[in-house]
Amino acid sequence: MCKPTLSMKKRLLALSAFIAFATGISYGQQDKLLTHFIYDKMTINPGSTGLDEGICGSMIYRNQWDKVNGAPNSTIFNVEANMNRFFPGGIGISFYNDAIGFARQNNAILNYSYPIDIAGKGTLGIGVGVGIVNFGMNPIWSPPTAQFDNTLPGKSSGTNVDLNAGLYWKSSDNKYFAGLSSTHLSQSDIKALNYSTYRHYNILGGYRFMDVVGVDRDIDVQVLMRTDLIKFSADINVRYMHENLFYGGLTFRTSDAIAVMLGFTPMPNFTVGYSYDLTINKLASISRGTHELAVKYCYFIPPRPITKSKHPRWL
Numbered sequence: 001m002c003k004p005t006l007s008m009k010k011r012l013l014a015l016s017a018f019i020a021f022a023t024g025i026s027y028g029q030q031d032k033l034l035t036h037f038i039y040d041k042m043t044i045n046p047g048s049t050g051l052d053e054g055i056c057g058s059m060i061y062r063n064q065w066d067k068v069n070g071a072p073n074s075t076i077f078n079v080e081a082n083m084n085r086f087f088p089g090g091i092g093i094s095f096y097n098d099a100i101g102f103a104r105q106n107n108a109i110l111n112y113s114y115p116i117d118i119a120g121k122g123t124l125g126i127g128v129g130v131g132i133v134n135f136g137m138n139p140i141w142s143p144p145t146a147q148f149d150n151t152l153p154g155k156s157s158g159t160n161v162d163l164n165a166g167l168y169w170k171s172s173d174n175k176y177f178a179g180l181s182s183t184h185l186s187q188s189d190i191k192a193l194n195y196s197t198y199r200h201y202n203i204l205g206g207y208r209f210m211d212v213v214g215v216d217r218d219i220d221v222q223v224l225m226r227t228d229l230i231k232f233s234a235d236i237n238v239r240y241m242h243e244n245l246f247y248g249g250l251t252f253r254t255s256d257a258i259a260v261m262l263g264f265t266p267m268p269n270f271t272v273g274y275s276y277d278l279t280i281n282k283l284a285s286i287s288r289g290t291h292e293l294a295v296k297y298c299y300f301i302p303p304r305p306i307t308k309s310k311h312p313r314w315l
Contacts, residue, residue, distance in 0.1 A: 031183060031200050032074050032098060035251050035259045035275040036060055036294040037224050037235060042080050042111055043094045044202050044224065045181035046127030047168030049113035050090010054269075054300040055081040065279060065287040070101035080111070085301070089114045090125070106134040107162060122171040127181075129164030133188050135195045160188030162197065168204075178205040198228040208241075216243040237261065247273075256281055257290065269298040 034040055039058045041048040057079045065071035080092030089112055096107040109131035116124045136157030166181025181204070184197040206222035213219075222237040233256065239249030244265060251259035257280055263273035277290035 031226060031228075032062070032076065032096065033064070033233075033235075033253070033256070034060060034062060034074075034076070035235070035237070035253075035261060035277060035290075035292050036273050037204075038206070038222050038237065039273070039294050039296050040076055040078065041168075041179075041204065042078055042092045043076070043096065043109060043129070043164070044183070045166035045168050045179040045204055046092075046109075046111040046129040046164050047113050047125035047166040047179055047181065048170075048177075048204075049092040049111040049125070049127050050080050050082040051113060051115060051123055051125045051168065051170050052298075053082050054298045055079070056296065056298040058294065058296040060292065060294045062290065062292045064277075064290045065283055066291060067288045068283060068286055071287075073099045084115070094129075094131075102137050104134075104136045104138065104157075108132055109162065109164065111164070113168070120172060122169055125166075125168040125170070127164075127166050127168065129162075129183075131162045132159055133162040133184075133197055134159045135190055158190035158195070160190055160197075161186050162188055166202075174208070175210065176205070176207040179203070198230070200226055200228050202226045213240075217241070220247070220249075251275065251277070253277070259290075263294075269300070271296045 037044060040060060058077075060074075060076045062072070062074040064073065075097045077095045078092060080090060082090050084090075092111040094107070094109045094111065096105075096109075098105040109129045111127060111129040113125040113127035116126065118124055134157060163185040164181065164183045165185060166179055168177065168179035168181075170177045179202075181202045183200045183202065185199060186197075187199050188197045190196070203225040204223070206220065209219040209221070211217065218241040220237075220239040220241050222239075223234065225232070225234045227233075233254050235251060235253045237249060237251045239247045239261060241247045246264040247261070248263075249261040251257075251261060253259070257277035259275045259277040261273065261275045263271055265271050271294075273294040273296075275292045275294075277292070279287040279289055
């Protein structure tokens with residue numbers, strides 16, 4: 001009896017992932033897993049949309065379980081803006097693409113958050129997200145003969161409504177934040193593909209310990225807990241922030257990975273981050289870890305000029 005090679009193991013894993021999607025006997029990764037979730041708060045909790053000043057855009061690319069055939073590859077693009085100058089609240093839009101084996105998931109969400117000042121102590125954001133989720137399968141088969149087997153699944157896709165909601169609190173001194181949210185409230189059901197989005201519940205929080213090892217040398221801690229009432233996972237990030245020039249830190253994700261985070265700010269309001277996740281689950285023997293790249297830029301609208309009128313008799 002021959003021993004399976006590493007390449008054979010990868011192919012078997014990809015085939016197993018497809019069978020799981022096709023038969024619906026297991027739960028797929030529906031909500032994305034990100035080490036830099038701090039740059040994707042808006043899609044986790046729409047209540048955070050536009051609570052910070054300015055117009056901010058972020059992009060994250062994640063290559064999960066490198067060298068594993070059919071493993072998830074995710075791309076996220078977010079833009080959000082504080083609109084209090086024009087009307088109360090913040091708005092944002094998010095695009096998300098996830099590729100797992102033959103499956104493709106695309107999300108587009110429009111977010112709005114209404115801010116409520118609480119006695120000068122902080123701001124409570126009440127947010128909603130309305131969008132669509134598109135799920136498709138595009139199998140590429142290599143039959144052993146020239147004739148194609150019609151019993152094999154072909155290309156198909158479906159689209160449905162997707163709804164998110166959340167409450168998000170940000171302190172006035174920007175030291176801490178906390179939020180409670182739910183994604184996929186509508187639990188979209190695409191029956192043609194036997195695919196459903198399960199409602200997820202999230203707790204998001206963070207605290208920045210200021211000047212711990214010197215002026216502008218802080219320790220930043222963030223926690224994200226998520227569950228669909230079937231499975232639970234949590235991420236804990238701890239970063240050392242050096243004078244807002246660069247950061248380094250560690251991440252622990254329950255039952256999945258330990259990650260190293262690095263980032264720098266080459267110019268004001270522009271940050272580039274990278275993380276490497278070391279897999280600690282059953283895929284550790286064939287995965288070469290997970291790579292993630294994050295980019296964020298914020299633009300701050302200049303204050304309106306103060307117009308002064310002069311009387312011709314006085315300077």
